[in-house]
Amino acid sequence: MSQPSLLNHTHLGEEFKIIEHTCPNCGHHELSIFYEVRNVPVHSCLMMPTQQEAIDFPCGDVVLGFCGNCGFITNVEFDSKWSAYAPNYEDQQSFSPTFNKFALDLANRLVEKYNLHDKDIVEIGCSKGDFLVLMCELGDNRGVGIDPSAVVGRVQSPVVDRIEFIQDYYSEKYADRVGDLICCRHTLEHIYPTAEFVGTVRSSIGERLDTSVFFEIPDMGRVLRDLAFEDIYYEHCSYFTPGSLGRLFRVSGFEVTEIYLAYGEQYLLIEAQPVSTLSQVIHHTEDSVEEIARDVRHFAANINAKLEKWKRDLLQWQAQGKRVVVWGSGSKCVAFLTTLDTKEQVQYIVDINPHRHGKFIPGVGQEIMSPEFLKEYQPDIVIVMNGIYCPEIQKMLDDMGVQTELKAI
Incomplete structure (x- = not known):
């Protein structure tokens, strides 16, 4: 992506520290620091077998930087050496009836919208395979799930013999796994080189322009506006709003067909189609860099008061x-x-x-x-x-x- 003039760069204000740091989303070389949490666990869902192992777990820092060029937010202290996802990474949510209803409604909508019947579905970051199994059940489809934390056999279903689970990180070596739909749910926020990752997905599709793409991630806009500090942690090194997500997909060679919020407006979902020339279509739900900057300022100005209130309440109780x-x-x-x-x-x-x-x-x-x-x-x-x-x-x-x-x- 070519960089526009710095005249278009949105500054947060003089009170924010600006550092030289390359934005992994657009390549711009300045980020504004607006939030820091030190000494937090580098993983939240790796379950420890003993209390001492849990207490001694490695820690790192969260230092969030805002890119005034594209609106992306990233942890500038993130170190990929801690990205040790494994079968003991326990993030399965399908024990909740509330979540299962959401997943079922979403799967049904995708199956019908994209006519996913007797088709091939690839899920990047499939976790234990719940959603991929559901998509294959609903449409009598075949599936490939790629995730280092996959556990073959965790999810029981008659369709599992039509699903290949690959216990690995997604990369260009799996470019031959394309299918009719590429699905990626709650994985992109764990990826630091976001442009490289989405670019790899696009290059794997090549000229097969009928392949549809669906991503789902947390919405950072809600986190900023609601001061939802509980949704900021080390594994999540990349934070998107509709605008920064849409801009990433367009520059990566996709046309954005839908961007919307779901699950109590906590989740940000995008649907896109590969194109041969860069799309100029901006979805109406996308926020501008200036709007994201306003929400960042709101968060920075009010987060400490919220943290202090929770500390007081807990001490009082x-x-x-x-x-x-x-x-x-x-x-x-x-x-x-x-x-x-x-x-x-x-x-x-x-x-x-x-x-x-x-x-x-x-x-x-x-x-x-x-x-x-x-x-x-x-x-x-x-x-x-x-x-x-x-x-x-x-x-x-x-x-x-x-x-x-x-x-x-």
């Missing part, structure tokens, strides 16, 4: 002798506890994923308990890491006879 539990042991939980540095104020963590039970949270050390544990413990406050799950959590608590106060972060 501790002083009152209240039993406080966090529901959800994934990345949001790790970011919540380590950013606030108040691990001592939360006694227990619970999670519905049985593959997490009895494991320990990296950098924190608390053991992950089953929700059944709460029947005996009877907490005073349950902090829910994602408010979209409150209805299903409340039902589980009611069914177990647990009377407590739910607080969604």
Whole structure:
């Protein structure tokens, strides 16, 4: 991508430190630093077998830089040597009825929109394979799933014999795996060289312009506006809004056909088609660099007040002798506890994923308990890491006879 004049560069303001750092999204050489969290676990979903291993887990720094050229946000301190995704990376969400409904609705929409019947689907970053299996079931399709954390046989289905799981990182060596749809969900935010990655996807497609592409990632616009610090952690080195995502796909050789938000407006989804000449079509939902800069300023100006309020609340509950539990042991939980540095104020963590039970949270050390544990413990406050799950959590608590106060972060 050719660089426009610096006259078009959007500066955040004199109070922000500008560093020389190449934007991995557009190649611009200046980023403005606006948020820092030091000494956080380099992985949030690698489950540790012992408490000591969890406490001793390697840590790194999150220092977010904003590119005034394309609006992209990245962790300038990210080190790819920590990208050690493996089968014990436990990010499976399909134990939640709320999430399963979303995944089913999404899969049905994609199958029907792109006529994915008896077709070939490639999923980059397929995790344990839930979504790929679903797409193959709904459309009688064939699948290839590429992910170093894949566990063959974790998801049981009659269609698994039509799916090839490759326990590896996606790269140009898998360029022959193209298919009729390339799907990539919650993976791009873990990739530091974003332009290189999306460029590899485009080059693998080549002249097969009928191949459709679908990506899903967290929406950074919501994080900035809602001060959602729990959604900022080390593995997520790349942060997009509709505008920065659309600009990346266009310069990589795609025409953006849809950009939209879903799942309580937490997720950012893009659909695109490969083109032979660079598209100039800008989707109406894309935000400008100036609009992203405004949200960055809002975040920087208000985040400390939110962090301080949570610290005060946790200390107050501790002083009152209240039993406080966090529901959800994934990345949001790790970011919540380590950013606030108040691990001592939360006694227990619970999670519905049985593959997490009895494991320990990296950098924190608390053991992950089953929700059944709460029947005996009877907490005073349950902090829910994602408010979209409150209805299903409340039902589980009611069914177990647990009377407590739910607080969604």
